[in-house]
Amino acid sequence: RKEVEQDPGPFNVPEGATVAFNCTYSNSASQSFFWYRQDCRKEPKLLMSVYSSGNEDGRFTAQLNRASQYISLLIRDSKLSDSATYLCAVNKDFQKLVFGTGTRLLVSP
Amino acid sequence: EADIYQTPRYLVIGTGKKITLECSQTMGHDKMYWYQQDPGMELHLIHYSYGVNSTEKGDLSSESTVSRIRTEHFPLTLESARPSHTSQYLCASSEFGGRPNNEQFFGPGTRLTVL
Numbered sequence: 001r002k003e004v005e006q007d008p009g010p011f012n013v014p015e016g017a018t019v020a021f022n023c024t025y026s027n028s029a030s031q032s033f034f035w036y037r038q039d040c041r042k043e044p045k046l047l048m049s050v051y052s053s054g055n056e057d058g059r060f061t062a063q064l065n066r067a068s069q070y071i072s073l074l075i076r077d078s079k080l081s082d083s084a085t086y087l088c089a090v091n092k093d094f095q096k097l098v099f100g101t102g103t104r105l106l107v108s109p
Numbered sequence: 110e111a112d113i114y115q116t117p118r119y120l121v122i123g124t125g126k127k128i129t130l131e132c133s134q135t136m137g138h139d140k141m142y143w144y145q146q147d148p149g150m151e152l153h154l155i156h157y158s159y160g161v162n163s164t165e166k167g168d169l170s171s172e173s174t175v176s177r178i179r180t181e182h183f184p185l186t187l188e189s190a191r192p193s194h195t196s197q198y199l200c201a202s203s204e205f206g207g208r209p210n211n212e213q214f215f216g217p218g219t220r221l222t223v224l
Binding site: 034041042043044045046089095099101102 | 159
């Protein structure tokens with residue numbers, strides 16, 4: 001089993017839709033969780049950290065479910081510019097993060 | 110915006126050449142990382158460092174080597190490039206903070222093609 005797993009997608013949604021992605025992790029001791037956005041042939045950019053209580057940044061909401069060992073990202077009112085690959089990252093130990101393969105989102109007019 | 114730089118951004122080189130990919134950050138971060146990523150594929154950690162004079166191999170075996178003589182600088186070297194080394198190489202850094210692992214910030218990457 002992979003340490004971090006994501007549905008590769010693509011998720012095809014119309015503008016204005018709400019879309020959610022999940023990311024499961026295998027290490028129950030993990031304590032740090034992040035969502036990154038990666039555009040085609042570009043570097044990953046930090047979208048948001050995921051806190052235990054859940055957190056929101058504008059149209060983006062991240063949540064952590066420790067019992068089921070997954071994190072989620074909800075995007076409301078999707079924009080064309082949200083089209084990208086969304087990577088989750090989970091700490092492996094005190095030194096490293098493990099990244100998922102990413103979920104591809106395509107927002108269409 | 111993260112202040113982490115990589116040069117060159119693109120490199121096309123012949124088999125057998127020695128190459129060094131540069132990575133510098135101005136944030137004073139102790140931890141630095143090198144990842145390899147093929148198109149549409151996941152990031153693979155190939156090297157990391159948690160401070161000056163410390164280097165460790167990552168989860169993916171790589172023929173490259175790294176050095177960390179200065180906090181801000183973490184170059185990656187391939188002694189003899191081969192076509193199998195063709196990939197995108199991404200450098201990242203993070204603080205050595207109180208949490209188990211802080212967020213990593215990435216440089217723009219070097220796209221390497223070995224002919």
